Amino acid sequence: MQLSARNQLKGKIKDIKKGPVSTEVVLDINGQSVVASITSTSADSLGLKVGDDAVAIVKASSVMIGVQ
Numbered sequence: 001m002q003l004s005a006r007n008q009l010k011g012k013i014k015d016i017k018k019g020p021v022s023t024e025v026v027l028d029i030n031g032q033s034v035v036a037s038i039t040s041t042s043a044d045s046l047g048l049k050v051g052d053d054a055v056a057i058v059k060a061s062s063v064m065i066g067v068q
Contacts, residue, residue, distance in 0.1 A: 005059035009034060013052045018043065027056050 011029035023043035027034045034056045048054070 003057060003059075005057045007058035007063075009056040009058070011054060011056065013048060013050050013054050016043070016048055016050060023048075025054075027054055029056070 009027070009029045011027040011034070013025060014028040014033065015024075015026040017024040018040055021040060022037050023040045025036045025038060025043065025048060027036070036056060
């Protein structure tokens with residue numbers, strides 16, 4: 001599958017918190033966490049499990065960058 005979104009972050013599913021409508025998925029990407037909220041229907045359809053490889057795909061018109 002090809003996507004137009006260029007920001008694709010590969011990692012492993014660290015945690016899944018399923019709710020009645022939405023599910024929070026935490027992805028570990030080289031020690032950093034990316035959290036996504038998706039519909040529970042989508043989570044079920046994807047068959048997500050902790051430890052699975054997954055990709056966070058980010059396509060946004062605005063991305064903020066900060067320095068420490």
